[in-house]
Amino acid sequence: MQLTRTQTARAHSRRSLTDVQIQVLFIAPTIILLVLWNIFPLFYSLYLSFTEFSVIKPDVPPAWIGLQNYNKLLSDPRIWQYFTLTGRYVVTTVALQAIVGFGLALFLRERFKGSGLITTLILIPIMMSPVVIGLFWKLIYNPAFGIFNYLIGYSVPNSGPDWLGEASRALWAIIIVDVWMWSPFVMLLCLSGLKAIPDYLYEAAAIDRASPWFQFWRITLPQVAPLLLIAILFRTIEAFKTFDLVMGLTGGGPGDSTELIAVHLYRAAFTRFTTGESSALAYIILVIVIAVSNLYVRSLNRIRGES
Numbered sequence: 001m002q003l004t005r006t007q008t009a010r011a012h013s014r015r016s017l018t019d020v021q022i023q024v025l026f027i028a029p030t031i032i033l034l035v036l037w038n039i040f041p042l043f044y045s046l047y048l049s050f051t052e053f054s055v056i057k058p059d060v061p062p063a064w065i066g067l068q069n070y071n072k073l074l075s076d077p078r079i080w081q082y083f084t085l086t087g088r089y090v091v092t093t094v095a096l097q098a099i100v101g102f103g104l105a106l107f108l109r110e111r112f113k114g115s116g117l118i119t120t121l122i123l124i125p126i127m128m129s130p131v132v133i134g135l136f137w138k139l140i141y142n143p144a145f146g147i148f149n150y151l152i153g154y155s156v157p158n159s160g161p162d163w164l165g166e167a168s169r170a171l172w173a174i175i176i177v178d179v180w181m182w183s184p185f186v187m188l189l190c191l192s193g194l195k196a197i198p199d200y201l202y203e204a205a206a207i208d209r210a211s212p213w214f215q216f217w218r219i220t221l222p223q224v225a226p227l228l229l230i231a232i233l234f235r236t237i238e239a240f241k242t243f244d245l246v247m248g249l250t251g252g253g254p255g256d257s258t259e260l261i262a263v264h265l266y267r268a269a270f271t272r273f274t275t276g277e278s279s280a281l282a283y284i285i286l287v288i289v290i291a292v293s294n295l296y297v298r299s300l301n302r303i304r305g306e307s
Helices: 002-014 019-048 068-074 077-108 115-127 130-141 167-195 199-207 212-240 244-249 261-270 275-306
Strands: none
Touching: 019 275, 068 275, 077 115, 077 167, 077 212, 077 261, 115 167, 130 167, 130 244, 167 212, 167 244, 199 212, 212 275, 244 261, 261 275
16 A cells, blocks of 8 residues: 555656746757857857967967957958958849849749749759759869850850859859859749739729839839848858858869858868967958848848838
């Protein structure tokens, strides 16, 4: 009898967990992983950015040098050259992706025979790995047997330019691939915005004999603008971090004509192994990306308030 009471008490104790304790049991593993994988590396790399340290010299502890890494980077003209190159790349690719993606969304807004198949084919590039796409386009750009020169009008492909071998064309070659790869993402967001516009707005405009341009400027564009800005925000952040596509196509060359800031950061961290300096560069990039994102978010909030 006594044994039965003890077993009953133990069973009751196992079932006596409160809702809060159950929530903590479920959330604790996620919190621990978040701290180990995200928060600790974030603060440790911030600490390393104020030190002189190389990861290939584990016997030499990090030496505190204050802001010297930041001063060295911000006074280096090559860093500003890479930032300028990255800025040109980001502005050009994001602008072209917004135009092409929005145009494709307008084209596919109305359903027609084969529109589903065309939409699926357009979305294929964003499902592929950037490294695979880089190798794929490297063959297309090949001046000896690639078809790109043939498509732009050179009847004999090897008589055309070497897009990846010439410094003046290599960045444009990467921009073309990036626009081909990510315009479908912009199209997808814009298409969802276009589908959500009520038909009665266009019917009222037609009754008032509004021109197609007036309908686009006063109905279509304001309704899609919030989603378009979100797409531009995502693509701007991703374009700042472009690395794998460049490494797959040019490796940063020829020379340093396509060495974007993310590629330069990789070389500093994993080729020259200047861990402290590369950590400082990573935080400079982070601050710039946050500043640009903040400008976009303010614009988005202003547009939402006006609408």
